[in-house]
Amino acid sequence: MVWASGWKLASAVSNAGGLGLIGAGSMYPDVLREHIQKCKAATKKPFGVNVPLLYPDIDKHIQIVIDERVKIVFTSAGNPKTWTPLFKHNGITTVHVVSSSKFALKAQEAGCDAVVAEGFEAGGHNGKEETTTMVLIPAVTKAVTIPVIAAGGIATGRQMLAAMVMGAEGVQMGSRFVASEEASSHINFKQAVVDAAEGDTFLSLKKLVPVRLMKNKFFQQIQEAEERGANEDELRELLGRARAKKGMHEGNLEEGELEIGQVSALLNEILPAGKIVENVWQEFLEGLRHPLKNANFNGE
Numbered sequence: 442m443v444w445a446s447g448w449k450l451a452s453a454v455s456n457a458g459g460l461g462l463i464g465a466g467s468m469y470p471d472v473l474r475e476h477i478q479k480c481k482a483a484t485k486k487p488f489g490v491n492v493p494l495l496y497p498d499i500d501k502h503i504q505i506v507i508d509e510r511v512k513i514v515f516t517s518a519g520n521p522k523t524w525t526p527l528f529k530h531n532g533i534t535t536v537h538v539v540s541s542s543k544f545a546l547k548a549q550e551a552g553c554d555a556v557v558a559e560g561f562e563a564g565g566h567n568g569k570e571e572t573t574t575m576v577l578i579p580a581v582t583k584a585v586t587i588p589v590i591a592a593g594g595i596a597t598g599r600q601m602l603a604a605m606v607m608g609a610e611g612v613q614m615g616s617r618f619v620a621s622e623e624a625s626s627h628i629n630f631k632q633a634v635v636d637a638a639e640g641d642t643f644l645s646l647k648k649l650v651p652v653r654l655m656k657n658k659f660f661q662q663i664q665e666a667e668e669r670g671a672n673e674d675e676l677r678e679l680l681g682r683a684r685a686k687k688g689m690h691e692g693n694l695e696e697g698e699l700e701i702g703q704v705s706a707l708l709n710e711i712l713p714a715g716k717i718v719e720n721v722w723q724e725f726l727e728g729l730r731h732p733l734k735n736a737n738f739n740g741e
């Protein structure tokens with residue numbers, strides 16, 4: 442995740458038994474190399490790098506991933522056909538993030554090993570179609586034969602269990618880990634995430650790059666511009682440069698862009714990443730033992 446998952450978060454998740462991902466999207470190439478090297482030093486467990494394919498320096502990022510012998514890459518925001526063959530040629534497990542069955546099939550055709558199916562609830566960039574995780578997971582698991590990892594609105598073990606009952610083989614959690622001690626997000630942003638309530642996020646900027654944002658002054662400006670029919674250029678100008686950095690990294694909660702998912706409404710504590718993984722796992726096991734919390738049939 443941009444401005445959240447550097448080596449500290451990725452290695453903490455991997456050390457706790459999850460698969461930590463370094464978010465390359467907010468890093469200059471040299472910074473990415475440094476994070477990969479620090480992550481390798483901090484964990485002996487597998488970790489991966491998320492590479493948004495529309496990044497301007499994408500070829501440099503990819504060369505670093507290959508040179509540093511990263512074994513797992515998650516790609517997003519772009520065509521998986523362009524780079525997947527190169528990753529596979531270098532023995533890298535490649536997973537692409539999609540928001541529809543159509544794109545999941547394209548990822549499979551491109552040779553991806555798995556897809557992340559990310560629903561409407563998710564924080565960050567998202568599909569225009571507004572397909573919720575609840576609908577997307579069964580649809581994508583039916584459409585493709587490669588493993589499906591569910592994302593969007595998942596922060597608890599019972600939600601993970603539900604996604605797996607629907608056919609997912611794993612889950613990707615974003616927002617839950619923004620509110621972790623190891624995330625590089627600014628403390629103001631982490632606190633806003635755990636304070637958020639239902640209805641505090643909205644899928645914005647649909648004309649340009651759909652992204653789920655926390656409602657704030659910047660968000661209101663975008664909404665007003667969209668309502669008066671602003672074109673793409675005007676929206677791009679309003680977005681300007683470094684809005685995401687200003688909000689999520691520098692903690693400017695009014696002027697900055699704050700990417701976060703609906704599930705922020707369920708979060709109320711900033712926790713160590715390892716504790717989050719442990720809580721999710723314990724709740725998942727408890728859910729397996731007692732899947733129906735209030736079962737009241739068969740005489741019970």
Ligand SMILES: Cc1cc2nc3c(=O)[nH]c(=O)nc-3n(C[C@H](O)[C@H](O)[C@H](O)COP(=O)(O)O)c2cc1C
Pocket residue numbers: 442443444445464465466467491493516517518538559562563564565566592593594595596613614615616617619689700701702703704
């Ligand atoms: C702050 C933030 C930054 C994100 N950055 C990226 C990114 O750079 N690349 C990407 O593929 N997904 C990104 N995502 C999406 C997450 O990887 C994940 O799929 C999503 O958060 C899952 O939904 P959830 O927020 O409901 O857990 C981001 C999400 C958040 C909240």
